[in-house]
Amino acid sequence: MKTIRVVAAIICDNMENPSKIFATARGYGEFKGQWEFPGGKIEAGESPEEALVREIREELDTDIEVGSLIHTIEYDYPTFHLSMDCFLAKVNSGSLVLKEAEAARWLTKSELYDVQWLPADLSLIEILEKMMR
Secondary structure, X not given: OOEEEEEEEEEEOXXXXXXXXXXXXXOOOOOOOOEEOOEEEOOOOOOHHHHHHHHHHHHHOEEEXXXXXXXXXXXXXXXXXXXXXXXXXXXXXXXXXXXXXOEEEEEEHHHOOOOOEXXXXXXXXXXXXXXXX
């Protein structure tokens, strides 16, 4: 099975003690409308952190500061294996303009299950629940 390596930004209001996280709904493809953390594929020669900065600039017209790696998700979809490094991040500049997603929300701890997460992203929600105030 083919493995796809990607990175995801858990953009939050405060990396030390988050109370809100930013999530987006896919605007295209097989999983259109389902919710995920923004990010994308790592290109040849990029570190995961460099890929994340580039992807967020491309998808959201925003510059971020990448914080710590909080989890690597390994998930088998029917046609590929996903390996996704998930990093905490915060906005340095920009206003989170949706260029690819169809919707976005800032979610509090009590709202984490209010959206339909992609299967791979769902495994991260329990971790975030424990981190959030």
